[in-house]
Amino acid sequence: MEAVAPSAAGAPAIRCAGQERDYPAFLERAARIATGLCRTGVERGDRIAVVLRNEPSHLEITTAAALLGASAVPVNWHFQHDELRHVLTDSGSKVVFVHTDLLDGVAAVLPDGVPIVEVPLPAGVAAACGIAAPPPTGRYPLLDRWLEGCEPLDRAAGDHPPTVIYSSGTTGRPKGVLREPVAPDRLDEAVRLFLEYFAVVPGGRTLIPAPLYHASPSQHAVLALAAGLDITLMPRFDAEEFLRLIEAHRIEQVQVVPTMFVRLLRLPKDVRERYDLSSLSSVVHAAAPCPPHIKHAMIDWLGPVLREYYGGSETGAVTWCDSAEWLAHPGTVGRATGSCGVAVLGPGGRPLPTGATGDIYLKPADEWPQFTYLGDPDKRAAMEAPGLPGYVTIGDIGHLDADGYLYLSDRRNDMVISGGVNIYPAEIEGALLALDGVRDVAVFGIPDEEFGEVLAAHLQTEPGVLLSAEAVRAHVGERLAGYKVPRAVVFEERLPRDESGKLFKRLLRDPYWAGRDGVI
Template structure:
């Protein structure tokens, strides 16, 4: 194992790509941003947009808005054209903070009357993302100079509104989740639960490798700041850099998505063994199903430090399980904790017995802020469980086992009905990821005259690997039922995923359905 020089021990800080901010400086800048927003006409209850990559300024702007009683809207900086226009317009943001290289995309769709504050791209962030940092445009106030013109906000808001997270738009137009403001007492309780479930102590060291425009890393960062943790941000995920940062900063806690596990496991063994990961006490994952063989491999590598939760932007984490629970209930995403609840309902809206698959409904914990969808209260109302007040669905299908542990099957929108049989693509994707040479996979339904739908598998292979469609089908046929064998097998150079690992199946599926109305 190659020793990596650890960072110098000291007071907790926020760092990213070679740049570090101590907490006093961070809090001073956030308070100045709050005054600047106030001067720009932002009031409690308003929203401001953040079109920035991961870096300390992203968190400072979010904190500054909260001090004023306003909500930050972290925007997927990959968005362009209609998606970006929709978020900026739908959110009603009064001010947009944007990195210099993203200004053209923002100004092209900027609603009338909205102000822009420009943020220079830190050189380390640009390098990590594979481009050279451009010079400031000179067309808008530059963040560092802009905030210097204001004194720190004198009186902070009593209640802090959470960020407004927009979905990635994988199945349609992104929707904004608007949550009610959080009182100091509820925030304190949220921090307590965060430290308990993430198995990290006050002042501990955490690493955030996923984009802050997603719900989990955004909430992670907010709670880590409130807990005073030492925070390392990654501008983008790179498997070996992830290991290097853990070793260098003696990281104790990280939160990842299963795609990152896959990429880590594909590193050559000598690279994986090069870095000292013994500081890790908690590796939390969520956001997507994790194939069982991948999770077994991660536990074998890192030990019983894996923790998994299940929930959504709307509900927060509802179920949890540690490594021992998962090994005792393979494939589970945990069981409800505290005041949270889980129910699996059938088509008649009644609870199903253990082992029966149906629609999953979640009850957030008592401390989780209530929510609605911006401009779409009907959609919010449609999520409610009939006869179960407080339970909502985020569109997943699964079952509870006899001990109350939840097992996911798939997204309701991803389920394929072929010849009257329900097929869950996630199971087939997990099977295909176990095939040597497969780097990534997407399975979905395509139209068929006889069966209504049949399966298509789009595959991304490792460099230099040659596989035939028949070899792929044979692999599935040997392990799963015949009706789960993909009819169409397509090899892609790169499957469309965002930086958190979320797969954009819609981009693959839509061309097959062009001209169809959903029925054959």
């Protein structure tokens, strides 16, 4: 991947927590890293692992790998032990770039013979993450020393290389999604559509607040670089710092997840009104269902600048809707655009009528690369829709309305069957987030001798707020059917989410099912 030359006006740059590179400096350093990779034996088609927090070096290393026709595999730096070992081994990475404070965890599980390049943790990134920046260990080559004598690579691969992104492991072992190489003309079309759907112009200003080890922010960054956007990275999401950066850099476009909306709306009104957000023209969100009352509140605050898409690591964005479409179809995640398609199927692959809930199958855009799973082609084959070539499921359930707009019910793996009735926890979670004093919630099924499963709700409250289980049940019972009222209500100090807001629900659910047949 090569970034387009930015225009002189505005001098787009890449910045994060006190670091800033203009595009010439960024591309020169990426080309030197590419030479360093060649010197280390990395070739076209190989993979390297990037175990770094958000900072410019992350993007430089990713760009360097692409210049060679190799793939940079962004690794979730929260992974521990077996998860980390699995990704580093399964990816077959030839070199690993690691921040100093993460070295011990990586070194303990890295396959023998794989070289490590140590990347000092920038002070600004450390401060944003609330940790002290440790001194270099001296056990491994430091990035700048590793680059000594490396002239910029003077050649570039033709096609955009295959890419690998790992799931966050919220439902089990992380799986590697391998995307095929992309021809230059298809990459050009992907960049054009990115600019159109994200409502940003070449050289425009974007903010990336989510970790680059996730598929959406990673793809966002790749396309933003290819479009020559001015890019501001956040080392970690902080609601008020998010607003400050928008004002300071006159950010025009940002991509977020609904959890960030919740945290922004929790800010005191005077704090939210302290910052000038008038530069914003596009706030894109995806990755999880957004409770309707949260989205209404965000549109009331920011105006009709919200845009939503739905898809997965495997498919890219398939459906889109802007604020006006969503207000006309509350709760939708949009409808298929361009060459994309959506189908809702029942048992045996039978197409379901409008309004009927079933398994969602998606047809990616023509310019989106084909994919498989590293080491698991059978899993890829199992995703195919019977009788609908090119359509795959990523495990969600929902329905289409008469206008072709899609509505999500829940993940199939999260659906609870209680006494033969299908229950979708996302609906209950949305109701509980509207309860004063509730900051976060997870609803899931737990074993029950009579009904097979009943509902449990684990909640995190605002500091100083005391709620009773009875109040929680009464709130749900006043809004939803009685069988959707949680049987068990547990209050947690904090729910297990990662930096982007993804919830590791299995960590809460698995203990209830431990020792039962077919479950851990």
